[in-house]
Amino acid sequence: MKPSKRPYRLISRRSCLRLAQLYQEGLNEGKWKTQLGALSTLRVSQGDLSLALQLHELPDEILDLFDDLIGISSHTVRVIRHTVIHDGIKTVLGRIRQSGATNAKHSNKAVLKIVKGHALNSKTMLRWSGQDPVKIAARALDLPKNISDRYHLGVTNGEWASFSACAKALGVSRRNVSVAVSIRELPDAVRHLFYETDLTFAVGKRLLALKDELGLDEMLVRARCVESMFDASGRTAANILSELNAENIRPSTFTRVRIRKGRGRNRLVIECKDSELLWRYRNEIEKSITKVLKKRITDAELVQFLRQFGSIFDKAHLARLPSTFAPRPS
DNA sequence: AGACGTTGAGAATGAGGAAA
DNA sequence: TTTCCTCATTCTCAACGTCT
Numbered sequence: 309m310k311p312s313k314r315p316y317r318l319i320s321r322r323s324c325l326r327l328a329q330l331y332q333e334g335l336n337e338g339k340w341k342t343q344l345g346a347l348s349t350l351r352v353s354q355g356d357l358s359l360a361l362q363l364h365e366l367p368d369e370i371l372d373l374f375d376d377l378i379g380i381s382s383h384t385v386r387v388i389r390h391t392v393i394h395d396g397i398k399t400v401l402g403r404i405r406q407s408g409a410t411n412a413k414h415s416n417k418a419v420l421k422i423v424k425g426h427a428l429n430s431k432t433m434l435r436w437s438g439q440d441p442v443k444i445a446a447r448a449l450d451l452p453k454n455i456s457d458r459y460h461l462g463v464t465n466g467e468w469a470s471f472s473a474c475a476k477a478l479g480v481s482r483r484n485v486s487v488a489v490s491i492r493e494l495p496d497a498v499r500h501l502f503y504e505t506d507l508t509f510a511v512g513k514r515l516l517a518l519k520d521e522l523g524l525d526e527m528l529v530r531a532r533c534v535e536s537m538f539d540a541s542g543r544t545a546a547n548i549l550s551e552l553n554a555e556n557i558r559p560s561t562f563t564r565v566r567i568r569k570g571r572g573r574n575r576l577v578i579e580c581k582d583s584e585l586l587w588r589y590r591n592e593i594e595k596s597i598t599k600v601l602k603k604r605i606t607d608a609e610l611v612q613f614l615r616q617f618g619s620i621f622d623k624a625h626l627a628r629l630p631s632t633f634a635p636r637p638s
Numbered sequence: 639a640g641a642c643g644t645t646g647a648g649a650a651t652g653a654g655g656a657a658a
Numbered sequence: 659t660t661t662c663c664t665c666a667t668t669c670t671c672a673a674c675g676t677c678t
Binding site: 356381382383384387416417420481483484 | 659660668669670671672
Protein backbone atom coordinates (compact mmCIF):
# COMPACT_ATOMS: atom_id res chain seq x y z
CA MET A 309 0.00 0.00 0.00
CA LYS A 310 1.37 3.39 -0.92
CA PRO A 311 1.59 6.01 1.85
CA SER A 312 -1.17 8.59 1.90
CA LYS A 313 -0.27 12.13 0.93
CA ARG A 314 -3.42 13.59 2.37
CA PRO A 315 -3.25 16.18 5.12
CA TYR A 316 -3.81 14.56 8.48
CA ARG A 317 -6.98 16.57 9.09
CA LEU A 318 -8.60 14.78 6.14
CA ILE A 319 -7.91 11.39 7.67
CA SER A 320 -10.79 10.53 9.95
CA ARG A 321 -9.70 9.82 13.44
CA ARG A 322 -11.98 6.82 13.04
CA SER A 323 -9.60 5.38 10.45
CA CYS A 324 -8.95 1.81 11.54
CA LEU A 325 -5.57 1.69 9.87
CA ARG A 326 -4.46 4.91 11.54
CA LEU A 327 -5.87 3.85 14.92
CA ALA A 328 -4.09 0.51 14.77
CA GLN A 329 -0.83 2.25 13.89
CA LEU A 330 -1.17 4.77 16.72
CA TYR A 331 -2.09 2.06 19.19
CA GLN A 332 0.91 -0.04 18.18
CA GLU A 333 3.22 2.99 18.41
CA GLY A 334 1.92 3.72 21.92
CA LEU A 335 2.46 0.11 22.92
CA ASN A 336 6.01 0.20 21.62
CA GLU A 337 6.75 3.48 23.39
CA GLY A 338 5.21 2.20 26.62
CA LYS A 339 2.51 4.90 26.65
CA TRP A 340 -0.09 2.22 27.46
CA LYS A 341 -0.28 -1.48 27.99
CA THR A 342 -4.00 -2.10 27.39
CA GLN A 343 -6.66 -0.88 24.98
CA LEU A 344 -8.45 0.89 27.81
CA GLY A 345 -5.30 2.81 28.64
CA ALA A 346 -5.18 4.18 25.09
CA LEU A 347 -8.81 5.31 24.80
CA SER A 348 -8.51 8.85 26.17
CA THR A 349 -5.38 9.61 24.15
CA LEU A 350 -6.76 8.17 20.91
CA ARG A 351 -10.23 9.63 21.61
CA VAL A 352 -12.14 6.52 20.56
CA SER A 353 -14.45 4.06 22.24
CA GLN A 354 -13.11 0.70 23.29
CA GLY A 355 -15.41 -1.00 20.78
CA ASP A 356 -14.01 0.98 17.87
CA LEU A 357 -10.41 0.40 18.92
CA SER A 358 -11.09 -3.30 19.18
CA LEU A 359 -12.52 -3.32 15.64
CA ALA A 360 -9.66 -1.21 14.32
CA LEU A 361 -7.17 -3.78 15.58
CA GLN A 362 -9.10 -6.48 13.74
CA LEU A 363 -8.65 -4.79 10.38
CA HIS A 364 -5.53 -6.77 9.58
CA GLU A 365 -7.32 -10.01 10.32
CA LEU A 366 -9.57 -9.52 7.31
CA PRO A 367 -8.58 -11.68 4.33
CA ASP A 368 -6.37 -10.03 1.71
CA GLU A 369 -9.05 -10.73 -0.93
CA ILE A 370 -11.31 -8.30 0.92
CA LEU A 371 -8.67 -5.70 1.82
CA ASP A 372 -7.53 -5.61 -1.81
CA LEU A 373 -10.96 -4.34 -2.84
CA PHE A 374 -10.60 -0.99 -1.05
CA ASP A 375 -9.40 2.00 -3.00
CA ASP A 376 -8.23 3.60 0.23
CA LEU A 377 -7.29 1.48 3.25
CA ILE A 378 -6.96 4.60 5.41
CA GLY A 379 -10.64 5.36 4.85
CA ILE A 380 -11.85 2.09 6.35
CA SER A 381 -13.95 2.82 9.44
CA SER A 382 -14.86 0.59 12.35
CA HIS A 383 -18.36 0.36 10.96
CA THR A 384 -17.02 -1.09 7.73
CA VAL A 385 -14.92 -3.66 9.58
CA ARG A 386 -17.88 -4.50 11.75
CA VAL A 387 -20.24 -5.09 8.81
CA ILE A 388 -17.67 -7.23 7.01
CA ARG A 389 -16.97 -9.29 10.12
CA HIS A 390 -20.67 -9.72 10.76
CA THR A 391 -21.27 -10.82 7.16
CA VAL A 392 -18.36 -13.27 7.24
CA ILE A 393 -19.59 -14.77 10.52
CA HIS A 394 -23.17 -14.91 9.33
CA ASP A 395 -22.70 -16.09 5.72
CA GLY A 396 -19.34 -17.83 5.98
CA ILE A 397 -15.99 -16.79 4.54
CA LYS A 398 -16.39 -19.20 1.60
CA THR A 399 -19.63 -17.53 0.54
CA VAL A 400 -18.18 -14.03 0.87
CA LEU A 401 -15.05 -14.85 -1.12
CA GLY A 402 -17.25 -16.53 -3.72
CA ARG A 403 -19.31 -13.34 -4.04
CA ILE A 404 -16.16 -11.29 -4.54
CA ARG A 405 -14.91 -13.59 -7.29
CA GLN A 406 -18.30 -13.79 -9.02
CA SER A 407 -18.84 -10.04 -8.91
CA GLY A 408 -15.66 -9.51 -10.92
CA ALA A 409 -14.78 -6.80 -8.43
CA THR A 410 -11.18 -7.91 -7.99
CA ASN A 411 -10.10 -6.06 -11.12
CA ALA A 412 -10.73 -2.65 -9.60
CA LYS A 413 -10.64 -0.61 -6.40
CA HIS A 414 -13.84 0.39 -4.61
CA SER A 415 -15.25 2.81 -2.06
CA ASN A 416 -16.24 1.62 1.41
CA LYS A 417 -19.88 1.52 0.39
CA ALA A 418 -19.14 -0.41 -2.77
CA VAL A 419 -17.07 -2.98 -0.88
CA LEU A 420 -19.89 -3.53 1.61
CA LYS A 421 -22.27 -4.10 -1.30
CA ILE A 422 -19.89 -6.61 -2.85
CA VAL A 423 -19.30 -8.44 0.45
CA LYS A 424 -23.03 -8.59 1.19
CA GLY A 425 -23.69 -9.90 -2.31
CA HIS A 426 -25.62 -6.85 -3.49
CA ALA A 427 -23.17 -6.16 -6.32
CA LEU A 428 -23.83 -9.52 -7.95
CA ASN A 429 -27.02 -8.13 -9.44
CA SER A 430 -25.05 -5.61 -11.50
CA LYS A 431 -22.67 -8.28 -12.69
CA THR A 432 -25.63 -10.43 -13.73
CA MET A 433 -27.40 -7.57 -15.51
CA LEU A 434 -24.19 -6.76 -17.33
CA ARG A 435 -23.80 -10.35 -18.48
CA TRP A 436 -27.40 -10.41 -19.70
CA SER A 437 -26.86 -7.28 -21.73
CA GLY A 438 -24.27 -9.26 -23.68
CA GLN A 439 -22.27 -6.16 -24.51
CA ASP A 440 -18.57 -5.55 -24.43
CA PRO A 441 -17.73 -3.11 -21.57
CA VAL A 442 -15.73 -0.91 -23.95
CA LYS A 443 -18.79 -0.55 -26.18
CA ILE A 444 -21.07 0.13 -23.22
CA ALA A 445 -18.82 2.96 -22.06
CA ALA A 446 -18.69 4.44 -25.57
CA ARG A 447 -22.43 4.44 -26.26
CA ALA A 448 -24.54 7.58 -26.15
CA LEU A 449 -26.55 7.82 -22.94
CA ASP A 450 -29.90 8.25 -24.65
CA LEU A 451 -31.80 4.99 -24.40
CA PRO A 452 -32.72 3.46 -21.03
CA LYS A 453 -30.82 0.28 -21.88
CA ASN A 454 -27.60 2.20 -22.54
CA ILE A 455 -27.85 4.11 -19.28
CA SER A 456 -28.71 0.96 -17.34
CA ASP A 457 -25.77 -0.93 -18.83
CA ARG A 458 -23.46 1.96 -18.03
CA TYR A 459 -24.76 2.09 -14.44
CA HIS A 460 -24.18 -1.63 -13.88
CA LEU A 461 -20.78 -1.43 -15.53
CA GLY A 462 -19.85 1.37 -13.12
CA VAL A 463 -21.04 -0.60 -10.10
CA THR A 464 -18.99 -3.60 -11.23
CA ASN A 465 -15.94 -1.43 -11.84
CA GLY A 466 -16.30 0.32 -8.51
CA GLU A 467 -16.90 3.71 -10.14
CA TRP A 468 -20.04 4.26 -8.01
CA ALA A 469 -22.32 2.41 -5.63
CA SER A 470 -25.55 4.41 -5.92
CA PHE A 471 -27.85 5.99 -8.49
CA SER A 472 -26.92 9.42 -7.21
CA ALA A 473 -23.18 8.97 -7.58
CA CYS A 474 -23.66 7.48 -11.05
CA ALA A 475 -25.91 10.36 -12.12
CA LYS A 476 -23.37 12.91 -10.92
CA ALA A 477 -20.50 11.19 -12.71
CA LEU A 478 -22.35 10.81 -16.01
CA GLY A 479 -24.15 14.14 -15.96
CA VAL A 480 -27.53 12.42 -16.17
CA SER A 481 -30.43 13.13 -13.85
CA ARG A 482 -30.63 10.78 -10.92
CA ARG A 483 -34.22 9.92 -11.73
CA ASN A 484 -33.28 8.87 -15.24
CA VAL A 485 -30.67 6.48 -13.95
CA SER A 486 -33.15 4.91 -11.57
CA VAL A 487 -35.90 4.69 -14.20
CA ALA A 488 -33.48 3.32 -16.81
CA VAL A 489 -32.43 0.52 -14.47
CA SER A 490 -36.08 -0.28 -13.69
CA ILE A 491 -36.95 -0.38 -17.39
CA ARG A 492 -34.04 -2.70 -18.08
CA GLU A 493 -35.32 -4.99 -15.32
CA LEU A 494 -38.68 -5.44 -17.02
CA PRO A 495 -39.06 -9.10 -18.03
CA ASP A 496 -37.58 -10.07 -21.39
CA ALA A 497 -41.00 -11.19 -22.63
CA VAL A 498 -42.13 -7.56 -22.39
CA ARG A 499 -38.96 -5.78 -23.50
CA HIS A 500 -38.54 -8.02 -26.51
CA LEU A 501 -41.84 -6.84 -27.97
CA PHE A 502 -40.00 -3.65 -28.97
CA TYR A 503 -37.06 -2.86 -31.17
CA GLU A 504 -34.25 -1.64 -28.91
CA THR A 505 -34.46 1.91 -30.24
CA ASP A 506 -38.21 2.00 -29.70
CA LEU A 507 -37.96 1.18 -26.01
CA THR A 508 -37.50 4.83 -25.04
CA PHE A 509 -37.98 6.46 -21.63
CA ALA A 510 -41.51 7.46 -22.56
CA VAL A 511 -42.45 3.91 -23.57
CA GLY A 512 -40.52 2.36 -20.69
CA LYS A 513 -42.23 4.58 -18.12
CA ARG A 514 -45.64 3.56 -19.44
CA LEU A 515 -44.61 -0.09 -19.20
CA LEU A 516 -43.49 0.42 -15.60
CA ALA A 517 -46.78 2.10 -14.76
CA LEU A 518 -48.62 -0.79 -16.41
CA LYS A 519 -46.60 -3.29 -14.40
CA ASP A 520 -47.54 -1.49 -11.18
CA GLU A 521 -51.16 -1.42 -12.21
CA LEU A 522 -51.51 -5.01 -13.47
CA GLY A 523 -48.83 -6.81 -11.50
CA LEU A 524 -46.00 -8.73 -13.12
CA ASP A 525 -47.93 -11.97 -13.69
CA GLU A 526 -50.83 -10.37 -15.55
CA MET A 527 -48.42 -8.30 -17.61
CA LEU A 528 -46.57 -11.44 -18.68
CA VAL A 529 -49.83 -13.18 -19.57
CA ARG A 530 -50.80 -10.26 -21.80
CA ALA A 531 -47.34 -9.97 -23.32
CA ARG A 532 -47.60 -13.54 -24.55
CA CYS A 533 -50.66 -12.64 -26.62
CA VAL A 534 -49.13 -9.54 -28.21
CA GLU A 535 -47.30 -9.54 -31.53
CA SER A 536 -43.85 -8.01 -31.31
CA MET A 537 -42.29 -5.47 -33.66
CA PHE A 538 -40.28 -8.37 -35.04
CA ASP A 539 -43.41 -10.41 -35.79
CA ALA A 540 -45.02 -7.80 -38.02
CA SER A 541 -43.33 -4.82 -39.57
CA GLY A 542 -44.99 -1.47 -39.15
CA ARG A 543 -46.11 -2.05 -35.58
CA THR A 544 -45.69 1.00 -33.41
CA ALA A 545 -44.88 1.22 -29.71
CA ALA A 546 -48.31 2.78 -29.25
CA ASN A 547 -49.95 -0.31 -30.81
CA ILE A 548 -48.16 -2.65 -28.44
CA LEU A 549 -48.85 -0.47 -25.40
CA SER A 550 -52.54 -0.27 -26.16
CA GLU A 551 -52.70 -4.05 -26.62
CA LEU A 552 -50.89 -4.65 -23.33
CA ASN A 553 -53.36 -2.23 -21.83
CA ALA A 554 -56.12 -4.47 -23.21
CA GLU A 555 -57.73 -1.63 -25.13
CA ASN A 556 -59.21 -4.30 -27.35
CA ILE A 557 -62.08 -3.88 -29.72
CA ARG A 558 -65.33 -5.74 -29.26
CA PRO A 559 -65.71 -8.64 -31.71
CA SER A 560 -68.89 -7.05 -33.09
CA THR A 561 -67.00 -3.95 -34.26
CA PHE A 562 -64.50 -6.05 -36.07
CA THR A 563 -66.84 -8.15 -38.21
CA ARG A 564 -67.30 -5.75 -41.10
CA VAL A 565 -64.10 -4.61 -42.80
CA ARG A 566 -64.32 -3.87 -46.51
CA ILE A 567 -61.83 -2.58 -49.05
CA ARG A 568 -63.34 -0.98 -52.13
CA LYS A 569 -62.20 1.23 -54.96
CA GLY A 570 -62.14 4.96 -54.34
CA ARG A 571 -62.31 7.81 -56.81
CA GLY A 572 -59.67 7.43 -59.50
CA ARG A 573 -57.11 4.66 -60.03
CA ASN A 574 -54.92 5.65 -57.07
CA ARG A 575 -57.36 5.23 -54.22
CA LEU A 576 -58.60 2.35 -52.15
CA VAL A 577 -61.05 2.93 -49.31
CA ILE A 578 -61.08 0.84 -46.17
CA GLU A 579 -64.41 0.72 -44.39
CA CYS A 580 -65.00 -0.50 -40.88
CA LYS A 581 -67.02 0.38 -37.82
CA ASP A 582 -64.19 1.70 -35.66
CA SER A 583 -61.97 3.60 -38.05
CA GLU A 584 -60.20 5.35 -35.17
CA LEU A 585 -58.77 2.06 -34.01
CA LEU A 586 -57.76 0.96 -37.49
CA TRP A 587 -56.19 4.38 -38.06
CA ARG A 588 -53.77 3.66 -35.23
CA TYR A 589 -52.67 0.59 -37.15
CA ARG A 590 -52.21 2.40 -40.47
CA ASN A 591 -48.45 1.97 -40.26
CA GLU A 592 -48.73 -1.79 -39.95
CA ILE A 593 -51.40 -1.95 -42.67
CA GLU A 594 -49.35 0.19 -45.05
CA LYS A 595 -46.28 -1.99 -44.52
CA SER A 596 -48.29 -5.13 -45.23
CA ILE A 597 -49.73 -3.68 -48.44
CA THR A 598 -46.32 -2.40 -49.50
CA LYS A 599 -44.91 -5.86 -48.90
CA VAL A 600 -47.48 -7.37 -51.25
CA LEU A 601 -46.81 -4.72 -53.91
CA LYS A 602 -43.05 -4.96 -53.54
CA LYS A 603 -43.06 -8.66 -54.19
CA ARG A 604 -44.96 -8.21 -57.45
CA ILE A 605 -42.90 -5.22 -58.57
CA THR A 606 -39.58 -6.86 -57.71
CA ASP A 607 -40.53 -9.97 -59.70
CA ALA A 608 -41.47 -7.93 -62.75
CA GLU A 609 -38.47 -5.59 -62.54
CA LEU A 610 -36.03 -8.39 -62.05
CA VAL A 611 -37.34 -10.24 -65.06
CA GLN A 612 -37.05 -7.10 -67.16
CA PHE A 613 -33.52 -6.54 -65.87
CA LEU A 614 -32.49 -10.05 -66.76
CA ARG A 615 -34.02 -9.80 -70.24
CA GLN A 616 -32.33 -6.48 -70.87
CA PHE A 617 -28.86 -7.61 -69.91
CA GLY A 618 -29.30 -11.27 -70.76
CA SER A 619 -27.03 -11.05 -73.78
CA ILE A 620 -24.10 -9.88 -71.62
CA PHE A 621 -24.26 -12.84 -69.28
CA ASP A 622 -23.72 -16.44 -69.98
CA LYS A 623 -27.06 -17.90 -71.01
CA ALA A 624 -26.29 -21.09 -69.15
CA HIS A 625 -25.94 -19.03 -65.96
CA LEU A 626 -29.38 -17.55 -66.47
CA ALA A 627 -30.81 -20.97 -66.99
CA ARG A 628 -29.69 -21.92 -63.49
CA LEU A 629 -31.78 -19.16 -61.90
CA PRO A 630 -34.47 -20.42 -59.57
CA SER A 631 -37.79 -21.01 -61.19
CA THR A 632 -39.45 -18.43 -58.92
CA PHE A 633 -37.75 -15.75 -60.95
CA ALA A 634 -39.24 -17.03 -64.18
CA PRO A 635 -41.79 -14.69 -65.73
CA ARG A 636 -45.29 -15.76 -65.02
CA PRO A 637 -47.20 -16.86 -68.09
CA SER A 638 -49.54 -14.08 -69.04
C1' DA B 639 -8.85 -6.38 31.43
C1' DG B 640 -10.20 -7.32 27.10
C1' DA B 641 -13.19 -9.27 23.37
C1' DC B 642 -17.47 -9.20 21.55
C1' DG B 643 -22.27 -8.12 20.79
C1' DT B 644 -26.34 -5.08 21.14
C1' DT B 645 -28.77 -0.90 21.25
C1' DG B 646 -29.90 3.84 20.40
C1' DA B 647 -29.53 8.91 19.19
C1' DG B 648 -28.61 11.94 15.71
C1' DA B 649 -26.40 13.39 11.32
C1' DA B 650 -25.66 12.46 6.52
C1' DT B 651 -26.99 10.50 2.39
C1' DG B 652 -29.93 8.20 -0.99
C1' DA B 653 -34.39 6.92 -3.14
C1' DG B 654 -38.90 7.76 -4.64
C1' DG B 655 -43.46 10.35 -4.85
C1' DA B 656 -45.79 14.56 -5.94
C1' DA B 657 -46.26 19.00 -7.68
C1' DA B 658 -44.83 22.86 -10.49
C1' DT C 659 -37.24 18.16 -16.08
C1' DT C 660 -36.64 20.15 -11.76
C1' DT C 661 -37.57 20.89 -7.06
C1' DC C 662 -39.34 19.90 -2.69
C1' DC C 663 -40.56 16.73 0.71
C1' DT C 664 -40.69 12.39 3.22
C1' DC C 665 -39.00 8.09 4.43
C1' DA C 666 -35.33 4.60 4.62
C1' DT C 667 -30.69 3.44 5.09
C1' DT C 668 -26.00 4.22 6.34
C1' DC C 669 -22.72 5.94 9.33
C1' DT C 670 -20.67 7.90 13.62
C1' DC C 671 -20.38 7.97 18.31
C1' DA C 672 -21.39 6.32 22.68
C1' DA C 673 -22.95 3.34 26.34
C1' DC C 674 -23.80 -0.93 28.34
C1' DG C 675 -23.95 -6.09 29.27
C1' DT C 676 -21.94 -10.72 29.01
C1' DC C 677 -18.32 -13.90 28.83
C1' DT C 678 -13.49 -15.57 29.33
